[in-house]
Amino acid sequence: MQVSVDTTSPIERRIKVQVPAAEVDEAVAARLKDAAKTVRMDGFRKGKVPMSVIRQRYGRGVRDEVVGEVMRERYVRAISENALNPAGYPQIEADVNEEGKDLEFTATLEIYPEVELSSIEGAEIERPVVEVSETDVDEMIDTLRKQNAGWEAVERPAEDGDQVTIDFQGFLGDEPFEGGSAEGHELVIGSGSFIPGFEEQLIGARAGEDKTIEVTFPEDYQAEQLAGQDATFKVKVQAVKGQALPEVDAEFIEKFGVEDGDLDRFRAEVKQNMIREANQAADNRVKQQVLEALKKANDIPVPQALVQQETEGLKRQAAQQFGLGEDFDVSQLPDELFAEQAKSRVQVGLLLAEVIKTHELDASDDEIRAKVEELAQQYQDPQQVVEYYMANDQMKTQVRSAVLEEKAVDVLLEQANVKDVAMSYQEALAAAQQQGEVADEGEEEAESDEQDEQKQA
Structure with missing residues (x-):
């Protein structure tokens, strides 16, 4: 077997392979001979069909089958002998495939980039640096009250945040349009669930009042016949209800796992959860800054095969997030929506893998357990969560990846100029959310770990 490898880009290789004709032809002949033993054909007994007939009938198909196997086997041998680390599957094409001639084929593949890490110095x-104040705790408890609020009828006019029960019918001109009417519909003013401008016109309405509401459908409205159209809604307000916030009493407190209903204990737990959330937001903000600095300092080429794999993963996440169902065909989602994010995540994964490899970072079982115990604190039964994670190899692998990434970020932080900035609880959460850092950490770490293992395979 003759092999030549051409470098067509920093991460692309073109392998040309030549296999002696005798090897291929002998393999084809042997396969045809085996097939002849079982072939049934009119006019011949089983196993007695002449080889000339077998070759004429099945020769092309058998040769294609054998050549496919030979090309795959020789490709694997070629990348092994030349110490190539493929990223994804190759494109293999036969250049010469004729009986009596050497088989020649070309395999084009992407490889993992060779990374020479530049410092983020x-x-x-x-x-x-976040401090959770007692005022922050008060605001959080108010939020919990609103999340558990009921509704009660009020005599006053409707206000923003009230729930109104309405009958309505929509008209284009003087004609009612399909899907534009309902009875007994409960609408929270300010929820944004109706056409822009509709809900605001209900402010000030009283129970029993009739309203005429004029709106314009958005140009990008999903029903094309309504997009951009001026419409009029005739509305009957059946009821106006205001939020009935629950009292912070023992019954309310017990809903949050404080079984004795003690207010001080409840406030302490709320504050502890807020501190944990604030610290996570702060850590995520630091992490994202470090990763951006790492990418900026190391603009490495990224294999398109890995970007495509990541793109498909992001599509599946999006489908799940928007409740599109397990049977939804994610190929309907355009690659362009996810390509930039996918490329960034692949780049970060490759760079972090190199940091972990360069600094010989590892995660012990004790460190994994400590991380699991930290994550488990947000659940009602932390010990049950710990036992589940530690008994599940896949979950442990994800946590191991999270620990390794944290260690890699700590190593990189030592190279940077770090400035502590005082932030309120709300400022810390807003900053983290703005950077898109509120994500499923386990999934991201697992992907980084997977790329690390592939790179060193």
Whole structure:
């Protein structure tokens, strides 16, 4: 077997392979001979069909089958002998495939880039320092009250945030349009669930009142016959209800796992959860700044095969997030919506894998357990969560990846200029959300770990 490897880009290789004709032809002949033993054909007894007939009838198909197997086997041998680390599957095409001639084929593949890490020395990193105040706790408890609020009828006019029960019918001109009417519909003013401008016109309405509401459908409205159209809605307000916030009493407190209903214990638990959330938001903000600095310092080429794999994963996540169902065909979602994010995640994964490899980072079982115990604190039965994670190899692998990534970020932080910045609880959460950092950490770490293992395979 003759092999030549051409470098067509920093991450692309073109392998040309030549296999002696005798090897292929002998393999084809042997396969045809085996087939002849079982072939049934009119006019011949089983196993007695002449080889000339067998070759004429099945020769092309058998040769294609054998050549496919030979090309795959020789491709694997070629990348092994030349120490190539493929990223994804190759494109293999036969250049010469004729009986009596050497088989020649070309395999084009992407490989993992060779990464020589550049330091992020000089990068400016802001590290939030967050203090959760008693006022923050009061606001959180008010939020919990609103989330558990009921509704009660009020005599006053409707206000923003009230729930109104309405009958309505929509008209284009003087004609009612399909799907534009309902009875007994419960609408929270300010929820944004109706056409822009509709809900605001209900402010000030009283129970029993008739209203005429004029709106314009958005240009991008899903029903094309309504998009951009001026419409009139005739509305009957059946009821106006205001939020009935629950009292912070023992019954309310017990809903949140404080079985004795003690207010001080409840406030302490709420504050502890807020501190944990704030610290996570601060850590995520630091992490994202570090990763951006790492990418900026190391603009490595990214294999398109890995980007496509990541794109498909992001599509599945999006389908799940928007409740499109397990049977939804994610190929309907355009690649362009996810390509930039996919490329960024692949780049970060490759760079973090190199940091972990370069600094010989590892995660012990004790460190994995400590991380699991930290994550489990947000659940009602932390011990049950710990036992589940530690008994599940896949979950442990994800947590191991999270620990390794945290260690890699800590190593990189030592190279940067870190400035502590005081932030309120709300500021820390808003900053983290703005950077898109509120994500499923386990999935992201698992992908990084998987790329690490592939790279070193």
